[in-house]
Amino acid sequence: MRVQRGICAKLQGGFLRRWWAAVAVGVLLIIIAAVLAVLFPKIVNVLINKEVALREGGRAFGWWKQPPVSPHMHVYIYNVTNADEFLNNGKKPALQELGPYVYIERWEKINVTFHGNDTVSYQQRKEFVFSPELSAGSEEDLVVVPNVPMLSATSQSKHAARFLRLAMSSIMDILKIKPFVEVSVGQLLWGYEDPLLKLAKDVVPKEQKLPYDQFGLMYGKNGTGADHYTVFTGQNDITKYGMLDKWNGKKGLGHWTTPHCDSVMGSDGSIFPPHITKHTVLKVFDKDLCRALPLVYKQEVMTAGGVPGFRFVPPADVFASSERVHSQQCYCPAGPPCAPEGTFNASLCQYDSPILLSFPHFYLADPALREAVTGMSPPNSEEHQLFIDVQPTMGTALRARARIQINLAVSHVRDIKQVESFPDIIFPIMWFEDGIDELPNEMTSLLKMAVDVPPVAHAAVSATLAALGIIVLAGALMCLARAARRQEKLHLSNPLPANASTGKNGMSPAFQTSTGTK
Numbered sequence: 178m179r180v181q182r183g184i185c186a187k188l189q190g191g192f193l194r195r196w197w198a199a200v201a202v203g204v205l206l207i208i209i210a211a212v213l214a215v216l217f218p219k220i221v222n223v224l225i226n227k228e229v230a231l232r233e234g235g236r237a238f239g240w241w242k243q244p245p246v247s248p249h250m251h252v253y254i255y256n257v258t259n260a261d262e263f264l265n266n267g268k269k270p271a272l273q274e275l276g277p278y279v280y281i282e283r284w285e286k287i288n289v290t291f292h293g294n295d296t297v298s299y300q301q302r303k304e305f306v307f308s309p310e311l312s313a314g315s316e317e318d319l320v321v322v323p324n325v326p327m328l329s330a331t332s333q334s335k336h337a338a339r340f341l342r343l344a345m346s347s348i349m350d351i352l353k354i355k356p357f358v359e360v361s362v363g364q365l366l367w368g369y370e371d372p373l374l375k376l377a378k379d380v381v382p383k384e385q386k387l388p389y390d391q392f393g394l395m396y397g398k399n400g401t402g403a404d405h406y407t408v409f410t411g412q413n414d415i416t417k418y419g420m421l422d423k424w425n426g427k428k429g430l431g432h433w434t435t436p437h438c439d440s441v442m443g444s445d446g447s448i449f450p451p452h453i454t455k456h457t458v459l460k461v462f463d464k465d466l467c468r469a470l471p472l473v474y475k476q477e478v479m480t481a482g483g484v485p486g487f488r489f490v491p492p493a494d495v496f497a498s499s500e501r502v503h504s505q506q507c508y509c510p511a512g513p514p515c516a517p518e519g520t521f522n523a524s525l526c527q528y529d530s531p532i533l534l535s536f537p538h539f540y541l542a543d544p545a546l547r548e549a550v551t552g553m554s555p556p557n558s559e560e561h562q563l564f565i566d567v568q569p570t571m572g573t574a575l576r577a578r579a580r581i582q583i584n585l586a587v588s589h590v591r592d593i594k595q596v597e598s599f600p601d602i603i604f605p606i607m608w609f610e611d612g613i614d615e616l617p618n619e620m621t622s623l624l625k626m627a628v629d630v631p632p633v634a635h636a637a638v639s640a641t642l643a644a645l646g647i648i649v650l651a652g653a654l655m656c657l658a659r660a661a662r663r664q665e666k667l668h669l670s671n672p673l674p675a676n677a678s679t680g681k682n683g684m685s686p687a688f689q690t691s692t693g694t695k
């Protein structure tokens with residue numbers, strides 16, 4: 178009571194005006210708190226956009242240029258155990274899935290050049306080191322697989338003149354080229370000298386030459402790739418952050434019939450435009466996939482380091498046949514017959530080899546494809562689905578499994594005796610999984626902060642301001658009320674000075690006295 182009297186003691190004259198000022202401050206604080214409550218998320222978004230944008234010396238740039246992760250590639254190879262019976266007796270191919278053969282990768286972007294117009298270009302360097310400890314076999318394991326260069330050549334000669342096919346058949350006879358080869362796992366992946374490719378290199382005119390005389394499913398991938406990528410930095414337009422603007426100077430692959438299907442506009446899978454919702458469609462471009470792959474929300478997940486994320490997976494009809502999903506027609510420029518349900522014809526990106534891509538074990542594909550061989554277990558989403566877990570606020574990939582199976586579309590070709598007994602079949606060769614499991618602690622703690630701090634800070638700042646405003650306002654109003662009451666008391670106990678203070682004509686006493694003396 179005494180304290181209140183103390184605070185409110187000097188409520189007369191000039192001090193009264195200060196209390197009205199205090200009321201104004203209290204109201205202002207409450208208004209600011211309300212405005213902040215509305216604007217805070219927008220302010221945080223602006224800060225996040227500034228933080229993630231790629232700029233020289235920035236933290237996000239450092240992580241993007243030299244990802245502090247160690248991706249692992251797991252390779253599984255389908256070893257053919259009954260090649261002779263398949264060729265001679267028409268038996269289904271019997272496959273034995275070998276692996277995983279594990280390679281530890283190191284990624285780096287080199288020749289990074291900023292262009293000043295919100296884009297940056299680079300070349301991708303990847304290094305693969307075999308890990309015998311993590312692998313279920315050695316790189317020297319011998320496997321029997323379809324002879325990809327030969328079967329590509331025969332399939333390409335399908336519509337050629339008859340004499341060419343006969344010539345090809347006899348050349349292959351002389352060189353003892355067979356439809357199946359026995360090579361080591363290391364050779365199959367990283368390259369072995371192929372007699373047919375060597376011959377082609379020696380005799381085919383220069384312009385039509387294949388770029389190498391070796392064949393390997395991963396040939397030339399260990400080291401710096403020749404491709405030039407130009408991506409958006411997100412400094413001006415965050416909605417394009419990390420998206421490919423040009424690939425080797427082009428905005429499209431030049432293979433597919435509509436700009437939408439042909440566009441390379443996708444991310445490399447490590448960063449995405451931030452503020453991802455459950456309705457966002459992410460796009461990932463990979464040149465070996467021969468297209469940008471859309472990814473849609475599947476579920477909420479918890480990743481290593483306790484960072485929650487959204488899991489994105491390809492939609493179920495991503496590799497649908499064009500008969501079933503009409504919009505897929507753009508991926509079948511040569512017209513029917515097109516790739517069967519669940520496969521994607523990447524032939525145009527693979528020097529016209531009849532390569533069909535699918536998900537491992539023909540996940541989401543026509544079951545007939547898997548039933549055409551023996552020894553392949555039924556697919557399940559746990560082991561065979563491709564996915565990327567992202568932190569939605571920042572758009573950072575937290576965990577990923579890029580899973581793809583490589584198949585060869587083989588068919589019977591007349592006049593080439595080596596493949597005359599071949600049925601039309603989609604022959605699985607191998608599948609691989611490129612995986613990232615966890616990010617370094619420095620990164621997860623920052624991501625966790627980005628998730629945890631803004632809501633807390635938001636609540637704390639708004640609540641503090643509002644509380645302060647209410648206290649000031651309440652205090653000031655209380656004092657004003659007290660002053661008013663005191664004023665009233667003064668009127669009651671001593672009416673005369675009160676009358677004098679208001680004056681007869683509403684003039685101040687001082688004015689009255691001065692006029693009175695005149």
Ligand SMILES: *[C@@H]1O[C@H](CO)[C@@H](O)[C@H](O)[C@H]1NC(C)=O
Nearest residue numbers: 256257258259318319320321
């Ligand atoms: C692959 O299959 C062949 C039989 O076609 C067999 O000789 C070979 O040992 C198998 N490879 C491995 C690594 O098991």
Ligand SMILES: *[C@@H]1O[C@H](CO)[C@@H](O)[C@H](O)[C@H]1NC(C)=O
Nearest residue numbers: 287288289300302401402403
């Ligand atoms: C980096 O770019 C320059 C100029 O474009 C080029 O000469 C050089 O070969 C590139 N470096 C690598 C490793 O490709």
Ligand SMILES: *[C@@H]1O[C@H](CO)[C@@H](O)[C@H](O)[C@H]1NC(C)=O
Nearest residue numbers: 292293294295296407422423
């Ligand atoms: C940005 O500048 C580079 C080099 O000047 C140019 O090649 C590229 O087309 C430009 N990109 C955009 C989106 O303007």
Ligand SMILES: *[C@@H]1O[C@H](CO)[C@@H](O)[C@H](O)[C@H]1NC(C)=O
Nearest residue numbers: 280304305306307367399400
């Ligand atoms: C890839 O290249 C590095 C050196 O650049 C080498 O140490 C490694 O063994 C190579 N990996 C394969 C699978 O050839």
Ligand SMILES: *[C@@H]1O[C@H](CO)[C@@H](O)[C@H](O)[C@H]1NC(C)=O
Nearest residue numbers: 511514515516522524525586
């Ligand atoms: C794959 O595409 C190529 C080129 O467009 C075409 O010649 C071939 O017939 C296609 N293969 C299948 C199985 O659709």
